[in-house]
Amino acid sequence: MASFNKFNSFVEALAEKVHNLDSDTLTIALCAAANAPVATNTVLADLTQISYTNLSSRTLTVSSSAQASGTYKLVIADKTLTASGGAVAAFRYVVIYNDTAANDELIGWYDYGTALTLADGESLTLDFDNTNGVLTLA
Template identity: 40%
Template sequence: MADFVKFQDFVEQLGKGVHQLHAAGHLLRVYLTNNAPDVAADAVKADLAGITEENGYAPADIQNDYAESGGIGTLTGVDVVFTASGGSFGPFRYVVLYNDTPAAPADPLIGYWDYGSSITVLTGETFTVDFGASVLTIA
């Protein structure tokens, strides 16, 4: 998996209590974009347009949970698998994590992963967002 990069506004909104990262808290989703994120300027999903939702692709729930141990917080999620059906989807280069629950600000961005080049998923192929042991840690 590509390295996680956080949006600057995520830190502000976390401090203001906008994000509840635990399982009983808010719904976190990932979406795909081919537009380069701006960590300083992009704050909500409307700032960073995603690819067209079609052929088996739509933003997906990561089934998030959060735990703290020894002063380190860890956000975990279930891997997301997108399967192209009835046509391809893409191209995209970035997978973006956002919070789908708050109304103000609506759909605040958390961070993204850069896959290095644009990807198109053809009919019958899959693209997996593999979080590994954690989505992110806060120390």
């Protein structure tokens, strides 16, 4: 999977109790190449998303949210996105946001480097790092 990029506002939102990464609902947003997220985006409304009409659930599952020896690690289970009933529009960016937070605050994104499409019946597995986690805080 591509490298994780955090949104600048995530740091402040974390410090000000906007996120509870252990219990909040984390969700995927998809953006086309022409609508790249930037580090200064703060909330989901800042992004232009593709249509999700033919896409399976985008809700993520937190496998582990814990600290050891003063280092916190967030591990998210791999997620399979499947097109059903038609194709899914081209996207390049996979964004993680907090769907529980009042303003759908952004956490981070992955840049796949090229546009991806899913034809009806095709799937894409988002292979999150189960060893090092999506993010660590030390």
